[in-house]
Amino acid sequence: MDNVRNFCIIAHIDHGKSTLADRLIQACNAVEERKFRDQILDQMDIERERGITIKSNTVTLLYDAQDGERYKLNLIDTPGHVDFSHEVRRSLMSCEGALLVVDASQGVEAQTVANLYLALEYDLELVPVINKIDLPSADIDRVAEEIDEDLGLDPFEAVQTSAKNGVGIDNVLEAIVTKLPAPQGDPAAPLQALIFDAQYDAYRGVVLLVRVKEGTLRPGRKIQLMHTEKEYDVEEVGLLQLERKKDDKLEAGAVGYVIAGIKAVRDIAIGDTITEADNAAAEPLPGYKEAKPVVFSSIYPMSTDDYEDLTKALDKLALNDAAITYEKDSSSALGFGFRCGFLGLLHLDVVQERLKREYGLSLLLSAPSVKYRVLLEDGEELEVENPMFFPDPANIATTWEPFIKAAIMMPERYIGAVMDLCRERRGVNTTFSYLAVGRVELTSEMPLAEVLFDFYDKLKTITQGYGSFDYELLDYRESDLVKVDILVNSEPVDALAQLVHRDKARQRALHYCEKLAETIPKQQFKIAIQGAIGGKIIARSTIGAFRKDVTAKCYGGDITRKRKLLEKQREGKKRMKMVGAVEIPQAAFVAVLKSETDK
Amino acid sequence: MLPGVYLHVPFCATVCPYCDFAVLVGDGDRRERFVASLIREIELWGTATTPELVGADTIYFGGGTPSMLAPEQLGRILEALRARLPVAREPWISLEANPEDVTVESARAWSDLGIRTLSLGVQSFDRKALEFLGRVHDPDAGRRAVELALEAGFDSVSIDLIYGLPGQDEAAWRADLEAALALGPDHLSCYQLTVHRKTVFGVRKRRGELVEMPDDQQAELFLFTHRFLNDAGFQGYEVSNFARAPEHRSRHNMKYWNHTPYLGLGPSAHSYSGRRRWWNHRSVGPWERAIEAGERPVQESEELSDRQLALESVMLKMRTYAGVDLAETRGEVGLDPAIDRAVLERLIAGDLVVRAGSVIRPTVRGLAVADTLARDLLS
Ligand SMILES: Nc1nc2c(ncn2[C@@H]2O[C@H](COP(=O)(O)OP(=O)(O)O)[C@@H](O)[C@H]2O)c(=O)[nH]1
Numbered sequence: 001m002d003n004v005r006n007f008c009i010i011a012h013i014d015h016g017k018s019t020l021a022d023r024l025i026q027a028c029n030a031v032e033e034r035k036f037r038d039q040i041l042d043q044m045d046i047e048r049e050r051g052i053t054i055k056s057n058t059v060t061l062l063y064d065a066q067d068g069e070r071y072k073l074n075l076i077d078t079p080g081h082v083d084f085s086h087e088v089r090r091s092l093m094s095c096e097g098a099l100l101v102v103d104a105s106q107g108v109e110a111q112t113v114a115n116l117y118l119a120l121e122y123d124l125e126l127v128p129v130i131n132k133i134d135l136p137s138a139d140i141d142r143v144a145e146e147i148d149e150d151l152g153l154d155p156f157e158a159v160q161t162s163a164k165n166g167v168g169i170d171n172v173l174e175a176i177v178t179k180l181p182a183p184q185g186d187p188a189a190p191l192q193a194l195i196f197d198a199q200y201d202a203y204r205g206v207v208l209l210v211r212v213k214e215g216t217l218r219p220g221r222k223i224q225l226m227h228t229e230k231e232y233d234v235e236e237v238g239l240l241q242l243e244r245k246k247d248d249k250l251e252a253g254a255v256g257y258v259i260a261g262i263k264a265v266r267d268i269a270i271g272d273t274i275t276e277a278d279n280a281a282a283e284p285l286p287g288y289k290e291a292k293p294v295v296f297s298s299i300y301p302m303s304t305d306d307y308e309d310l311t312k313a314l315d316k317l318a319l320n321d322a323a324i325t326y327e328k329d330s331s332s333a334l335g336f337g338f339r340c341g342f343l344g345l346l347h348l349d350v351v352q353e354r355l356k357r358e359y360g361l362s363l364l365l366s367a368p369s370v371k372y373r374v375l376l377e378d379g380e381e382l383e384v385e386n387p388m389f390f391p392d393p394a395n396i397a398t399t400w401e402p403f404i405k406a407a408i409m410m411p412e413r414y415i416g417a418v419m420d421l422c423r424e425r426r427g428v429n430t431t432f433s434y435l436a437v438g439r440v441e442l443t444s445e446m447p448l449a450e451v452l453f454d455f456y457d458k459l460k461t462i463t464q465g466y467g468s469f470d471y472e473l474l475d476y477r478e479s480d481l482v483k484v485d486i487l488v489n490s491e492p493v494d495a496l497a498q499l500v501h502r503d504k505a506r507q508r509a510l511h512y513c514e515k516l517a518e519t520i521p522k523q524q525f526k527i528a529i530q531g532a533i534g535g536k537i538i539a540r541s542t543i544g545a546f547r548k549d550v551t552a553k554c555y556g557g558d559i560t561r562k563r564k565l566l567e568k569q570r571e572g573k574k575r576m577k578m579v580g581a582v583e584i585p586q587a588a589f590v591a592v593l594k595s596e597t598d599k
Numbered sequence: 600m601l602p603g604v605y606l607h608v609p610f611c612a613t614v615c616p617y618c619d620f621a622v623l624v625g626d627g628d629r630r631e632r633f634v635a636s637l638i639r640e641i642e643l644w645g646t647a648t649t650p651e652l653v654g655a656d657t658i659y660f661g662g663g664t665p666s667m668l669a670p671e672q673l674g675r676i677l678e679a680l681r682a683r684l685p686v687a688r689e690p691w692i693s694l695e696a697n698p699e700d701v702t703v704e705s706a707r708a709w710s711d712l713g714i715r716t717l718s719l720g721v722q723s724f725d726r727k728a729l730e731f732l733g734r735v736h737d738p739d740a741g742r743r744a745v746e747l748a749l750e751a752g753f754d755s756v757s758i759d760l761i762y763g764l765p766g767q768d769e770a771a772w773r774a775d776l777e778a779a780l781a782l783g784p785d786h787l788s789c790y791q792l793t794v795h796r797k798t799v800f801g802v803r804k805r806r807g808e809l810v811e812m813p814d815d816q817q818a819e820l821f822l823f824t825h826r827f828l829n830d831a832g833f834q835g836y837e838v839s840n841f842a843r844a845p846e847h848r849s850r851h852n853m854k855y856w857n858h859t860p861y862l863g864l865g866p867s868a869h870s871y872s873g874r875r876r877w878w879n880h881r882s883v884g885p886w887e888r889a890i891e892a893g894e895r896p897v898q899e900s901e902e903l904s905d906r907q908l909a910l911e912s913v914m915l916k917m918r919t920y921a922g923v924d925l926a927e928t929r930g931e932v933g934l935d936p937a938i939d940r941a942v943l944e945r946l947i948a949g950d951l952v953v954r955a956g957s958v959i960r961p962t963v964r965g966l967a968v969a970d971t972l973a974r975d976l977l978s
């Protein structure tokens with residue numbers, strides 16, 4: 001156990017986390033060059049494109065240190081986004097130390113600080129790494145100063161690297177061995193292993209990634225997952241060296257994988273503790289939190305013919321995404337689809353991207369919603385996350401919506417603008433505190449629904465990229481909730497209905513009306529677009545009828561061309577969604593719905 | 600209705616900046632070669648033409664500017680037609696002419712050839728408008744051409760006008776129409792300016808140098824044109840065509856909107872046999888080469904399905920005041936265009952079409968959006 005180190009790398013985006021990981025792997029020959037793909041830990045395309053790591057991956061490096069000993073270095077990759085903060089926490093819980101990478105030319109950034117605080121929360125030992133020292137713009141002295149002042153770490157401990165050029169990699173490895181503590185634990189104690197990630201393997205089922213805290217995991221034993229209380233037989237354990245490497249046991253302090261005949265990721269819970277069925281630990285490890293969907297949206301295939309494909313795609317996707325929930329849904333305007341639940345907006349985005357990219361589906365998503373609580377006059381209580389099922393306001397006694405505690409970290413100078421943003425988003429009890437000189441953490445209690453709509457982007461713009469944002473669910477609070485219907489020539493378009501706070505209703509309705517007016521082409525009649533609460537119109541726009549659409553000349557030679565054009569238009573008409581007598585092109589739905597989720 | 604024959608003469612004195620026809624500026628030799636090829640094409644068709652095209656009773660010289668051919672050349676073409684193709688004994692012959700080609704002599708010569716309708720490409724009686732349109736003649740030349748044509752005693756004299764020029768207002772257009780009516784023609788074709796992509800105007804539009812009249816104004820001007828001419832006794836019968844009396848309607852052009860077969864000869868000419876459409880090579884070169892090789896210069900053809908025929912039928916007829924008679928379409932072509940009842944009711948309520956028995960006709964407002972009527976009406 002003395003020869004084991006469990007660590008992760010934390011960094012602001014683009015500071016070189018993935019590149020450094022690659023170099024460490026190469027240096028330890030964990031991969032043959034031939035197989036080496038750059039940035040091997042970032043597996044999924046989507047992650048690579050967005051520069052974020054969503055699914056954490058882990059690798060065990062065998063390192064022959066200068067002291068002549070061979071060490072097992074377990075590098076645990078951490079996802080980098082708030083929606084997945086529970087996953088980050090879980091990864092951190094599996095480590096004793098972390099490399100904190102800082103770009104030599106950019107210096108300490110907001111996210112570096114956020115990550116630092118998270119790491120400190122878990123009592124991790126930290127080794128600063130100043131990367132990209134090869135850059136002409138590198139300013140190592142300044143960065144060292146920032147490491148001292150902003151992070152409170154010892155700049156003399158910092159290892160200087162150029163991950164790109166492979167400079168300083170050995171020093172990093174030595175620092176891991178010498179500066180980071182070895183794990184502790186008793187291989188003979190009752191088993192306690194933390195599940196910090198899970199992958200799906202088409203042949204073997206679910207592969208659990210675990211950190212053994214106490215005891216020993218062995219094949220052939222019956223294990224119990226303490227929270228779900230399910231039991232399985234261990235089929236195989238081993239180390240992750242990019243490929244799975246079978247072993248005869250995983251002892252306290254180890255990081256590795258377990259295969260135990262588990263069918264789908266949804267059968268287990270990340271953060272759960274594995275123990276032995278007939279020699280159970282007294283209690284599970286701390287930190288377990290059920291990952292419950294908090295953001296909901298309906299997903300429809302662009303073409304109704306693709307519904308079957310969407311069904312299959314979701315079934316498959318759910319095999320290795322334990323957090324997504326989905327059930328059949330239908331809209332008169334958009335046809336059959338699924339009402340899906342997500343951990344957050346990013347999770348929603350990732351799922352949407354994967355459905356598009358991995359399954360080639362063209363999709364339409366309804367405006368994201370949270371789950372509201374409704375008390376009816378007759379005493380019945382409901383949970384509503386789909387505006388279609390919002391009860392008649394006349395029968396509603398009270399409504400509640402989920403509140404979060406938002407934590408925003410940023411340089412002091414942005415505090416005024418960020419406080420305004422929070423106020424605008426119905427934030428209450430906004431307070432702030434200094435983390436370090438010039439750095440503030442602002443906390444605000446605000447409705448979750450308010451961060452679903454272009455909050456991240458606004459924040460990023462306001463803080464010029466220096467703001468970081470994290471949140472946790474607080475509670476449900478009473479709220480004056482209304483359902484806004486969007487009517488096209490007096491017909492409600494079900495897929496566009498939404499639940500919002502009364503104060504925001506007009507603004508939202510107006511936005512929809514205007515977007516639709518921009519994107520629905522003129523037709524033979526005037527089209528009225530209205531936003532309404534109950535029967536009351538709160539916003540409107542109109543699309544004038546087109547009044548001229550005829551070619552001046554149509555003689556012998558023009559007929560084929562004209563007919564072909566008509567045929568094409570009629571083909572296009574099939575893809576239009578009819579609301580009453582109005583043809584709404586899908587592009588209009590896309591434009592309206594996109595303008596919010598993508599902002 | 601009996602079929603028609605269309606002859607495309609691709610020559611023009613200059614190419615107008617708005618023109619997207621297959622035209623070229625050709626000298627005398629070029630024109631003579633063309634006439635020879637056209638006669639050769641007529642021979643290639645010969646009597647082997649499909650039965651639907653037998654007995655053509657209209658012959659139409661269009662272009663281009665067919666008046667650029669010498670009367671003697673036109674005469675040879677007509678002779679070949681009569682000798683080689685199964686046309687009617689006394690076909691109604693029409694000729695498109697540019698004002699500068701109309702003289703006492705040419706008018707007489709055309710008349711002697713049996714030409715009964717002269718269609719004059721005057722375009723405007725307004726000097727500025729003519730300049731904008733890049734026309735070589737001035738307003739007086741236009742006027743004189745019409746007078747000469749009327750004096751020469753053609754059965755029908757038609758004037759082509761273009762309106763909806765950038766910046767043109769109703770008063771200016773009205774003055775143009777009045778100038779035309781004052782000359783006493785039998786027929787008017789009023790085309791709203793369309794800026795095609797591959798034209799000088801198209802390029803200028805893309806560069807932002809030419810700004811088209813806004814849609815709403817175009818619509819207003821369109822409605823005004825129909826109102827004004829109908830009131831003046833020039834009854835509209837198609838989107839762009841008006842006649843002093845029913846017998847002055849373009850006998851040949853009506854066939855296009857009626858779904859009557861026609862044979863097209865010359866480069867870019869299209870033909871329709873009632874089931875099939877085919878069209879010649881667009882450019883003179885390939886057209887000529889095919890003929891030289893002893894082949895019909897057809898570039899492509901298509902067989903029409905029942906659905907396509909129904910679509911065409913409704914599309915074309917909804918361009919006319921007469922509209923579509925569903926009973927007739929059923930009887931004639933054996934087709935039953937499936938009309939979307941709900942759309943029909945909406946169009947009626949919106950004053951875009953009226954229905955009388957089995958006939959659906961567009962109103963003038965409906966004509967203004969005729970391109971969409973067929974699209975929406977057919978379910
Ligand atoms: N010049 C230089 N560029 C580097 C170095 N390390 C990483 N990069 C580049 O910085 C960018 C971000 O690196 P990456 O490892 O993807 O960062 P991550 O977002 O923290 O994982 C990439 O373009 C790398 O090639 C370095 O030491 N020197």
Ligand code: SF4
Pocket residue numbers: 610611612613614615617618619620622662663664720
């Ligand atoms: S005269 Fe007619 S065919 Fe010739 S270029 Fe002008 S518009 Fe085109």
